[in-house]
Amino acid sequence: MFGSYHIGRVFGIPVKIHITLIIVLPILALQIAAAMRIESLLWGLVAAIGLFASVALHELGHSVVALSKGVRVRQILLLPIGGLAQLDRMPEDASDEIHIAIAGPIVSLGLALFFYVLVALFGSAQPGLIVTLFGVLFGMNLILALFNLLPSFPMDGGRVFRAWLTPRIGRVAATRIAAKTGRYMAMALGLWGLLQASLLTLAVAVFIYMAAGAEYRMVVFEDHMRRRRNPFFGFESDGMEAPNEPDDNEEETIRVSPPPYARSRRPDSPHTTQWWAQLLQRPKELFDGLFKKWSGKR
Numbered sequence: 001m002f003g004s005y006h007i008g009r010v011f012g013i014p015v016k017i018h019i020t021l022i023i024v025l026p027i028l029a030l031q032i033a034a035a036m037r038i039e040s041l042l043w044g045l046v047a048a049i050g051l052f053a054s055v056a057l058h059e060l061g062h063s064v065v066a067l068s069k070g071v072r073v074r075q076i077l078l079l080p081i082g083g084l085a086q087l088d089r090m091p092e093d094a095s096d097e098i099h100i101a102i103a104g105p106i107v108s109l110g111l112a113l114f115f116y117v118l119v120a121l122f123g124s125a126q127p128g129l130i131v132t133l134f135g136v137l138f139g140m141n142l143i144l145a146l147f148n149l150l151p152s153f154p155m156d157g158g159r160v161f162r163a164w165l166t167p168r169i170g171r172v173a174a175t176r177i178a179a180k181t182g183r184y185m186a187m188a189l190g191l192w193g194l195l196q197a198s199l200l201t202l203a204v205a206v207f208i209y210m211a212a213g214a215e216y217r218m219v220v221f222e223d224h225m226r227r228r229r230n231p232f233f234g235f236e237s238d239g240m241e242a243p244n245e246p247d248d249n250e251e252e253t254i255r256v257s258p259p260p261y262a263r264s265r266r267p268d269s270p271h272t273t274q275w276w277a278q279l280l281q282r283p284k285e286l287f288d289g290l291f292k293k294w295s296g297k298r
């Protein structure tokens with residue numbers, strides 16, 4: 001991945017850190033230090049690293065369960081907006097998908113409990129820096145777990161919610177609802193970020209908004225490809241509309257706009273968790289194109 005650095009390997013899974021996170025880390029360290037009401041930037045940095053180690057463990061939770069379901073995990077990537085476990089595919093079986101999705105928040109809840117116990121054991125009226133750090137990590141892991149349990153895309157809870165809705169209203173409609181709640185949530189978060197003047201919150205909000213939409217478009221696309229391959233459904237000649245969507249004028253007409261994932265190796269099975277990789281890939285394509293131009297290779 002462009003601009004990411006390999007920092008280790010766990011269970012054979014490469015763990016990488018994106019350059020933007022390295023850039024943002026000192027800023028985050030300052031913010032955490034301020035929130036912890038401590039002067040030392042070093043402790044802020046330790047807390048920031050602890051936060052991203054927690055995020056990595058959350059992703060590792062997804063990854064280990066995915067491996068146990070026979071799904072290959074390509075890498076875990078840490079970004080300023082969070083972590084991503086890049087799975088080769090999502091299992092067909094809905095209960096497998098739920099298990100993979102729920103594993104991350106369970107790890108985060110476990111970590112929160114762990115740090116809570118440490119605070120309870122070593123806490124005092126005048127807690128030292130280490131206990132304060134435990135407290136911060138407790139809070140961060142709890143937020144990480146609860147935030148990811150929200151029933152909207154692209155959070156883990158969104159996957160569980162969709163799996164629960166799918167037998168009732170179909171996968172496409174279920175995804176649409178989970179994606180829509182994700183978008184509303186992103187807008188609320190974005191507004192909050194504006195009020196707080198927090199760039200990072202704004203970035204997360206934009207990410208969630210785009211991710212929710214991308215997830216929906218991908219399911220529509222998958223559904224369409226599945227129907228195309230199924231002779232009993234026949235071919236839809238014009239057909240990029242969501243095939244089993246009820247006609248609903250209130251809804252924006254969602255079309256599969258030139259799907260970036262369609263350019264990946266197997267257009268009929270886009271990697272469910274890989275749209276973001278394509279997103280990050282774009283600057284690379286741009287750079288590569290420019291480089292070729294400058295170096296006169298074409």
Ligand code: ZN
Nearest residue numbers: 104105148156
């Ligand atoms: Zn997760």
